[in-house]
Amino acid sequence: MSDEGGEWTILFRRFLKRLYTLNNWLIFISSGFLIIFSAIVMTIIEPETFSNYFDSFWWVMTTVTTVGYGDFYPVSVAGRVYAVFLYLIGIGLIGIVIGKLVEGFAQFRIKQEEGKMSYNGKNHIVVVGWSKKAEHALEEIRLADPSKEIVLIAMLEKTPVKHDNVHFVHGDAADGAVLEMANIKEAKSVIIFADDSIEDNQLTDGKSLLIATGIERLAGDLHITVEIKVEKHMDLFKHVSVDEFIISDEMISRMAAQAVLSNGATTIYSQLMSRKVGEDLYQIPASPKWVTYRDAFHRLLEKGATLISSGQDMNINRRLDEKIPQGAILYIICDQDTYSKLTAEK
Numbered sequence: 001m002s003d004e005g006g007e008w009t010i011l012f013r014r015f016l017k018r019l020y021t022l023n024n025w026l027i028f029i030s031s032g033f034l035i036i037f038s039a040i041v042m043t044i045i046e047p048e049t050f051s052n053y054f055d056s057f058w059w060v061m062t063t064v065t066t067v068g069y070g071d072f073y074p075v076s077v078a079g080r081v082y083a084v085f086l087y088l089i090g091i092g093l094i095g096i097v098i099g100k101l102v103e104g105f106a107q108f109r110i111k112q113e114e115g116k117m118s119y120n121g122k123n124h125i126v127v128v129g130w131s132k133k134a135e136h137a138l139e140e141i142r143l144a145d146p147s148k149e150i151v152l153i154a155m156l157e158k159t160p161v162k163h164d165n166v167h168f169v170h171g172d173a174a175d176g177a178v179l180e181m182a183n184i185k186e187a188k189s190v191i192i193f194a195d196d197s198i199e200d201n202q203l204t205d206g207k208s209l210l211i212a213t214g215i216e217r218l219a220g221d222l223h224i225t226v227e228i229k230v231e232k233h234m235d236l237f238k239h240v241s242v243d244e245f246i247i248s249d250e251m252i253s254r255m256a257a258q259a260v261l262s263n264g265a266t267t268i269y270s271q272l273m274s275r276k277v278g279e280d281l282y283q284i285p286a287s288p289k290w291v292t293y294r295d296a297f298h299r300l301l302e303k304g305a306t307l308i309s310s311g312q313d314m315n316i317n318r319r320l321d322e323k324i325p326q327g328a329i330l331y332i333i334c335d336q337d338t339y340s341k342l343t344a345e346k
Contacts, residue, residue: 031097034090035060038082046079064090113158115170119151122186128173128211129193130154133227133248137191138166151182173211179218189223190215194248201229205236212240281308282339286328294320296330303342305334 039057043050049072050056059072063086074080111117125141127134127150134152138161141148151167152159159168171178173192184190192211198204205228212226227246228234234245282305290296293316297307307316309331310324334342 027093027097027100031093034093035064038086038090041082042074042079045082046074046076049073049075049079060086060090063087064094066091112168115154115156115159115168117167117169118181119167119169119183121149121167121183123188124149124151124167124183124186126151126153126182126184126187126190127193128153128190129195130156130160131193131196134191134193135160137193151187153178153182174207174214176214176218179214184215184219184222187219187222189225190219192224192226194227194229202233204229205233209236209240212237212242216240280333280336280339282332282334284330284332284339284342286324286330290324292321292323296324300332300342303334304338305332305342307332 035057038060039053042059043053043056050059055072061067062069062072063083074083108117125148127137130152134154138150138152141150142163142165147165149165149167151169152161153169153171153173154160155172156168156170159166161168169178169182171181173179192208192215194204195207196204198207208226208228212224215222215224221241223244224240224242225244225246226237226242227248228237229248231247237245286296287299290299293307293310297316297320300307307330308314310316310319310328313319332339332342
């Protein structure tokens with residue numbers, strides 16, 4: 001008897017192993033069919049116990065999931081025989097389904113962390129390269145707009161940022177396939193940070209140029225900001241539609257010089273550049289009620305905001321009587337509460 005029992009155990013294990021190696025969809029479909037079929041069969045076999053299909057379905061589900069409430073149970077021989085069949089086959093099959101679901105969620109999380117999953121959202125910001133500068137940039141973006149989706153492209157084994165709104169893509173941004181994984185075509189803007197692991201500044205800016213070229217080829221009209229090491233290298237980007245440049249090394253040097261020449265200058269820069277410190281720089285559309293820059297200047301001043309620029313032109317004080325062109329973008333300095341009130345009025 002023990003030998004026969006051992007043989008049955010081996011056969012049952014082989015059966016479960018065979019089930020586990022089957023196609024996932026075949027297992028899911030088979031499980032659904034078994035549950036529905038069993039609910040119908042038990043209603044036919046024992047109509048007194050299972051007076052409707054829902055009661056039968058309830059009993060089947062509590063049985064195959066090993067919950068077993070005991071509120072329904074078969075009393076006839078035929079019903080109990082089928083219940084034994086359900087114990088042997090159904091519980092094993094559903095157990096495999098649950099195991100595969102858990103495994104699927106685990107694999108999904110691992111692929112997310114390793115940057116192996118494509119991003120399918122729109123109007124997101126793509127950040128290329130990982131460094132302390134990129135980390136601060138992500139923090140500033142989240143402070144400015146907590147709901148903004150960000151896609152980070154970097155050559156890292158796992159995501160350095162675990163945040164619901166930050167999606168990690170592993171790979172070289174110069175590779176078109178990697179850019180497509182970041183859904184660059186549907187992005188709103190992109191920031192390319194210089195690769196600090198490259199010692200030669202010319203090679204560093206050359207890599208940034210290669211990435212910017214690939215992005216423009218795939219995405220076309222996209223707002224691109226590039227960090228470069230040397231200002232004269234800006235000429236290298238003349239055939240690429242880069243909207244803004246950040247000259248990291250020279251900017252730090254100039255800020256240091258301003259700190260020596262003008263006490264408190266760096267504090268002002270910090271306020272304008274960071275959401276963490278003091279007043280902030282915000283962008284707002286021109287109101288249709290404002291005809292001239294003077295109208296905008298005074299209306300904003302009454303609300304607690306200071307108009308400093310129209311686009312990239314910071315000579316507003318000499319253009320107060322000029323008409324505001326259609327679609328003009330104005331830059332103001334104010335606190336978060338004032339900005340929120342201004343945008344709520346639009």
